[in-house]
Amino acid sequence: MVVAGGTGVLVELNRGLDVPALLDLSRVAELRESTTVDDGAAVRLGATTTYTDVLEHHAAALPGLAAAARTVASRQVRNRATLAGALVLGDPSGDALAALGAADATVEVAGPHGIRHVVASAFVTGPGACDLGPDELVTALIVPVADGPTAYAKAGARNAMARAVCAVAIELHPVARTATVCVVGAAPTAIRPGTAEALVADAWDELDDRVLRRFGALVAEAVDPLPDARGSSGYRRHAAGVLATRALDRAWDAL
Numbered sequence: 001m002v003v004a005g006g007t008g009v010l011v012e013l014n015r016g017l018d019v020p021a022l023l024d025l026s027r028v029a030e031l032r033e034s035t036t037v038d039d040g041a042a043v044r045l046g047a048t049t050t051y052t053d054v055l056e057h058h059a060a061a062l063p064g065l066a067a068a069a070r071t072v073a074s075r076q077v078r079n080r081a082t083l084a085g086a087l088v089l090g091d092p093s094g095d096a097l098a099a100l101g102a103a104d105a106t107v108e109v110a111g112p113h114g115i116r117h118v119v120a121s122a123f124v125t126g127p128g129a130c131d132l133g134p135d136e137l138v139t140a141l142i143v144p145v146a147d148g149p150t151a152y153a154k155a156g157a158r159n160a161m162a163r164a165v166c167a168v169a170i171e172l173h174p175v176a177r178t179a180t181v182c183v184v185g186a187a188p189t190a191i192r193p194g195t196a197e198a199l200v201a202d203a204w205d206e207l208d209d210r211v212l213r214r215f216g217a218l219v220a221e222a223v224d225p226l227p228d229a230r231g232s233s234g235y236r237r238h239a240a241g242v243l244a245t246r247a248l249d250r251a252w253d254a255l
C-alpha cells in the first residue's frame with residue numbers, strides 16, 4: 001500500500017488494517033512538483049501537495065482551494081495531509097473534493113496502461129470508494145486558475161478539527177458569466193447542482209435576494225443526503241441550501 005502524509009493510513013492501521021508493506025511517496029521529488037500548465041490557465045499540483053503547500057504557494061492562483069484548505073483540521077495535519085490522499089480515502093464530505101469540484105479540476109491517474117484524467121467531482125464514487133484501480137497511482141491534480149471570485153461555506157460539528165457535515169464551494173466566472181458549484185456532505189458523492197449553476201448564468205444581471213434564495217432551494221433539491229451520527233438527511237439538505245445561499249452571496253459581493 002502507498003502512503004503519502006499518513007494521516008488516513010495511520011487511522012486505518014490503528015483500526016487493525018494489515019498490509020504487508022507501506023511504500024512512502026512523500027520523498028518522490030516528481031510527485032511534489034507543481035507547475036503552471038495550459039499557458040498559465042491551470043496549476044498542476046503534484047500528488048503529494050499538502051494543504052499547507054496550497055496555503056503557502058497557491059493561494060493567489062487557487063483562492064477557492066486555499067479557502068477550503070484553511071478549514072481542514074489543524075496546522076499539524078495540514079502540514080502532512082495531501083489533497084490526493086483525501087480523494088483516495090473516498091470521503092464524500094472532503095473539503096478538497098468540494099473546492100476541486102467547483103474549480104473544475106481533474107485528477108491525473110497513472111497505471112500500467114498509461115495516464116488518464118478523471119473529473120475531480122466524479123473521482124469519489126461513494127463513501128470510502130474512488131475511481132482508482134489497485135495498480136494505479138494519483139500523480140497530479142490539474143486545477144484551473146480562478147478567473148473570478150470564489151467562496152467556501154462549511155458547516156461542521158464545531159469550528160476547528162471537524163470534517164464538514166456539509167460544505168459548498170463556488171467559483172464565479174465573470175467573463176463567461178457563469179458559476180461552478182460543488183456540494184459535499186450531502187450525498188454519497190460530490191454534487192454539481194446543474195440547475196443552480198444555470199440559474200446564476202440566467203440571472204447574472206439581476207442577482208438579488210430572490211435569486212439567492214432560489215439558488216439555495218435548487219441546491220437543496222439537487223442533493224441526496226445520507227443520515228449519520230453527525231447529521232440527519234433533513235439537516236444536511238437544509239444546511240446545503242443555507243450554505244449555498246451564503247457562498248453565492250459572498251462570491252457575488254466580491255465581484
Ligand SMILES: Cc1cc2nc3c(=O)[nH]c(=O)nc-3n(C[C@H](O)[C@H](O)[C@H](O)COP(=O)(O)OP(=O)(O)OC[C@H]3O[C@@H](n4cnc5c(N)ncnc54)[C@H](O)[C@@H]3O)c2cc1C
Pocket residue numbers: 001002003004005006007008009010011025047048071072073074077080081082083084085086087088089093094095096136137138139161162163164
Ligand atoms: C485529525 C484529522 C482531522 C481531519 N480533518 C479533516 C477536515 O477537516 N477536512 C477534510 O477534508 N479532511 C480531514 N481529515 C482527513 C484528511 O484530509 C486526510 O486524512 C488526508 O488528506 C489524507 O491524505 P494523506 O496524505 O495523509 O493520505 P495517506 O494517509 O497517506 O493515504 C490515504 C489513502 O490514500 C492512498 N494514497 C495516498 N496518496 C496516493 C496517491 N498519490 N495515489 C494513490 N493512492 C494514494 C493511500 O494508499 C491510502 O489509501 C482529517 C484527518 C485527521 C487525521
